[in-house]
Amino acid sequence: MKRSRILNLMVVALAVVLVATGCKHKGVGVTELPNRKISYTPIGKSTDSERGVSLPSGETPTGTPGAIPDDISQKGSNLLNDPNHREDRSALAAETVYFDLDSATVKSSESSKVQEVAKYLQSNLSYEVMIEGHCDERGTEGYNLSLGERRALAIREALINLGASPDRVHTISYGESRPADQGNNESAWKKNRRGEFLVLMPAQ
Amino acid sequence: MNFLKVLAGTVVCALGMTAVAEEAIDIQGFAKRGQAIPVSLSGFSGEVDSVLRTDLYVIGFDFVDAAAAKFVIAGSNNGHVEGSVRDSLKNYLMNPKAYSGGSIRAQAHAFANDIAKAFGQTPIFFGKIAYRKGSGDKGEIWVSDFDGGNGMAVTQGGKQVMSPSWVPGRRELVYTSYKSGAPVVYLQNLSTGDTRPIAKYGGGSYTPAVSPDGNRFAFISSMSGRLDLYISDISGGGAKALTKNPEDEASPCWSPDGSKICFSSRYKTRPALYTISANGGETHRLSVGGVQNLTEPEWSPDGKQIIFTSQMGSFQICVVPAQGGEAKTLCEGEDPCWTPNSRTVIFSRRKGSGRILSLLDVPTKHVKDIAQISGSCSQPSWAK
Numbered sequence: 001m002k003r004s005r006i007l008n009l010m011v012v013a014l015a016v017v018l019v020a021t022g023c024k025h026k027g028v029g030v031t032e033l034p035n036r037k038i039s040y041t042p043i044g045k046s047t048d049s050e051r052g053v054s055l056p057s058g059e060t061p062t063g064t065p066g067a068i069p070d071d072i073s074q075k076g077s078n079l080l081n082d083p084n085h086r087e088d089r090s091a092l093a094a095e096t097v098y099f100d101l102d103s104a105t106v107k108s109s110e111s112s113k114v115q116e117v118a119k120y121l122q123s124n125l126s127y128e129v130m131i132e133g134h135c136d137e138r139g140t141e142g143y144n145l146s147l148g149e150r151r152a153l154a155i156r157e158a159l160i161n162l163g164a165s166p167d168r169v170h171t172i173s174y175g176e177s178r179p180a181d182q183g184n185n186e187s188a189w190k191k192n193r194r195g196e197f198l199v200l201m202p203a204q
Numbered sequence: 205m206n207f208l209k210v211l212a213g214t215v216v217c218a219l220g221m222t223a224v225a226e227e228a229i230d231i232q233g234f235a236k237r238g239q240a241i242p243v244s245l246s247g248f249s250g251e252v253d254s255v256l257r258t259d260l261y262v263i264g265f266d267f268v269d270a271a272a273a274k275f276v277i278a279g280s281n282n283g284h285v286e287g288s289v290r291d292s293l294k295n296y297l298m299n300p301k302a303y304s305g306g307s308i309r310a311q312a313h314a315f316a317n318d319i320a321k322a323f324g325q326t327p328i329f330f331g332k333i334a335y336r337k338g339s340g341d342k343g344e345i346w347v348s349d350f351d352g353g354n355g356m357a358v359t360q361g362g363k364q365v366m367s368p369s370w371v372p373g374r375r376e377l378v379y380t381s382y383k384s385g386a387p388v389v390y391l392q393n394l395s396t397g398d399t400r401p402i403a404k405y406g407g408g409s410y411t412p413a414v415s416p417d418g419n420r421f422a423f424i425s426s427m428s429g430r431l432d433l434y435i436s437d438i439s440g441g442g443a444k445a446l447t448k449n450p451e452d453e454a455s456p457c458w459s460p461d462g463s464k465i466c467f468s469s470r471y472k473t474r475p476a477l478y479t480i481s482a483n484g485g486e487t488h489r490l491s492v493g494g495v496q497n498l499t500e501p502e503w504s505p506d507g508k509q510i511i512f513t514s515q516m517g518s519f520q521i522c523v524v525p526a527q528g529g530e531a532k533t534l535c536e537g538e539d540p541c542w543t544p545n546s547r548t549v550i551f552s553r554r555k556g557s558g559r560i561l562s563l564l565d566v567p568t569k570h571v572k573d574i575a576q577i578s579g580s581c582s583q584p585s586w587a588k
Contacts, residue, residue, distance in 0.1 A: 072429030074406035080385050140513055140538040141582055142411065142500050143475075145366065146454040149408055149426050156429065171407050171426055172386055177341035177364060 072157065072166050077200060079128050080170075084203035092117055092129070092197035097155055099193040102139070104150035106158050114155060117197055118162040121169075128168040130198040131155050136189035137176045148173030155195045170200075230274075231323050235547065235567040240266035241323070243289075244273035252281040252312040258351075259316035259329050261570050262548050262563040277319060285311035289322050298322035309353065326545040332587040333550060334358075334368035334377050339558055339580045345379055347394060350543075350550070350563075350586065352576030358394060371414045371438070372588040378402070378412040378421060389423055391438065402440035413456050413465075414438065415482070416588075422446075422456040422465050422482075433467055435482065446484050455500045458482070459526075460507045466490070468499045468512075475499050477512060477524075491528040495520070500539050505588075506546040511566070513538045521551055523566055535564055535571050543586050550574075552582040 079085040095113040097106060106114060121129060133152030135144040152171035159169050181188035234241045243265050248256055256277070257267060270276060275297060279287025285308065289298035298318055303311035310330075317327030331350040336343050337357070341364040348355030359365050364382040371378065375394040380387050384401075387408035392399040403409035407426030414421045418438060425434050428445065431452035436443035446465070447453050454475070456467040466479045469487070477490040477498045490510070492498060497515040504511065507526060514522045514531070519538040524531040537553035547566050552559045555573075558580025562573045 073427055074429060075427075076386065076404070076406045140499065140515065140519055142367070142455055142513075142539060143515065145410060146424070146431060146452060149410070149431055150452050153407075153426055153430060160429075166429065170386075172382075173408055173410075173426075174341060174364070179340075 072160055074156075074166060074170055077128055077130070077170050079200040079202060080130075082203055086201040086203065088199040088201065089196070091199045092120060095197055097151075097195040098190065099151055099195070101136075101189075101193065102147070104147060104154045106154050111158070114158045115162060118159050118164050120199075121159070121164050124199075124201075126202050128170065128200040129159075130170045130172055130200055132178075132196045132198060133171065133173045134178060134180070134192055134194050134196065135176045136192040137179065137184070138189070139176065141175060145173050145175035148175045151193075151195050235264060238567050238569075240264050240568045240570065241275065242266050242268045242273050243275045243277050244268060244270040246270070246276070246278050247280045247287075248285075248312075249281060251309055252285055255309055255312035255351075256316055258572055259313065260319065262565050262572050263316075263320055263325060263328070263545065264547065264565045264568045264570065266568075279315070281308060281312070284308070285315050287315050287319075289319055309351075313351075320545070325547070328543045328545050328548060331543055332370075333561075333584050334370060334379075334587070335552075335561060335577075335581050335584040336365060336368065337579050337581045338362075338365075341382075345377065346581070347377070348577070350574070352574055352578075355577070358392065367411045367583050367585075369413055369585045370587045372416055372418050374418060377585075378414055380408075380410055380412065389421075391440075400440070402438065403434070403436060403443065404440075405443075411455050413458060415458050416460055416462045420482070422458065422467075424453055424456065424467075433465065433480070435465075435484075444484070446480055446482075447487065457502045459503050460505050466501045466503055466510060468501060475515075477501050477510065490524070492524050493530045495522050495531045495533065498522075502540055502542055502549075504542050504546040505544050508546070509566070511540045511542065511549055513540065519553075521549070521564060534566060534569055537562060537564070539583055540564070541584055541586050544588070550584045550586050552584060 095116050097110045097113055131152040133148035135147050149171060152173060156169045156171050160166055179192040181191040241264060245256060245267055274292055276290050284304055286302040288296060288300040290296050303314050313329035316329045320327045332347060333350050334345055334347045337346045338344060342362045343365055344357040345359045345365050345368045346355055347358050361383055366380045368377050368379040377392050378389055381390055387410055388401045389403035389409045389412045390399050391402045403423050405425055405427040410424045412421050412423040420435055421438055422435050424431055430450060432448060433446045433453040433456055434443050435446055451470045454468045456465050458465055463482055464479045465482055466477060468475045469478050471489055475497050477492060478487045480487045495514040498512050500513040501510050509523050510526050511523045514520045518536055521534045521537045521540050522531045523534060537551040540549045540551040542549055549564045549566060551562055551564060553562055559582040560573055561577050561581050561584050562571055564571050
């Protein structure tokens, strides 16, 4: 009698264990994601007001609206390929363009500098210019590399808009790597958010 | 009588087996629940002990005393490493094994790899990394063991170098260098030293990423007058633009099946994540909740998640399911890169005036700086 009761208990115990382990281990703490439809926002299909080419604010384009050529692509500089080419950083040092935090928009207060650079290029037809885009140290290295390039490209577009040939204006980004001022405060940072002009000249 | 003994024995065995089976199911459950597996570590000393503690911490283990441990990792390191892993019922999860050859540090990593495998993970501890070492516009690309051992510079000349990335399955790197006067993407064979430009166009060529099959690479170029996403043969030929728009693309990465590229681009002036077929076509914005300013994406090797840097005041490493959803914020840092186990990530974070490299376990949020790598280091890439 006793033995069969122990046996019964063991069978029940076994059954309980088997049922318990047979249960799926419910994912405690796992959040099932709702079946979201990805929202598609194809680039290039939105309105101009959101994605139009940014002109320097307050600047009216010379010439007819839409004067910016469709193709503003840049080829590499032939001058740079010539090891005997000359460079001049001082000629346009006064025209360094400064930017607001996290912005690649050429402010209207800076636009006269861009006009000076355009005039310089008109007066020196064999020269080219390399626009160097820089950032302050806030932002990741990758983001700053991109932001520096965007700043240089924005200045380049402004120059092309003023009639400069796309073939003579080049861009490069140094991101956060070449600060003008090594300080870690706003007075240093505003000096670092800039586009500088390096003049490229043929060999003598 | 005998029949009952046999039956009792069978029942006890069955109970024992179901208990072990429960442990096996539970291992996967820990990662799903974002929990570390509590283990005890005994018998090791010095460098071996510290290597094991670091390695296992960044693949999701916590160290507790034997009474609280679900698993016991025991062994010795008298001249060589020996060890095993047992569960709380003293069943071997990993049979005792002795290691020979190589340095004691390498043996410790080999043991950590075997422990990882015993728990169903892809081992990562012989991983190689490439990174940028330097500050300002001076620096070189370095390659080392993931813990900093056997490190050496693979570039020279001190010009600006950025964003090294491995060619999958090969001892080759792609990276951007300014040595020619403009940012150009180079392909460098680390065994032969052969280095050749593979993206040299007007403007700058940035952030190269090689396809999983090694045949193509994606990069960002300003040759069009805007920052666009390009794709090219690994030889440098056949470059074509995947995007042509006023928005600015950045930081491409590949899906592990090679069909899609994920990148950062601006949406209503703020950076967001997008995907596009590697053959071109429409871009699709990834719907990501909970974070702002998404940059520097990397797709996990198992295809399930995308990790990225969110810039909201500080920089945070965040992760989101690959099809979109709510993002999880993991730790402060930037520029994450997955290891092959799809849970551990190498990234960089600011320290003092420079940056250091660090490891993060995504499910448990365990973080450990790579102490042996000196100097200001950033932009890490883990060999695939």
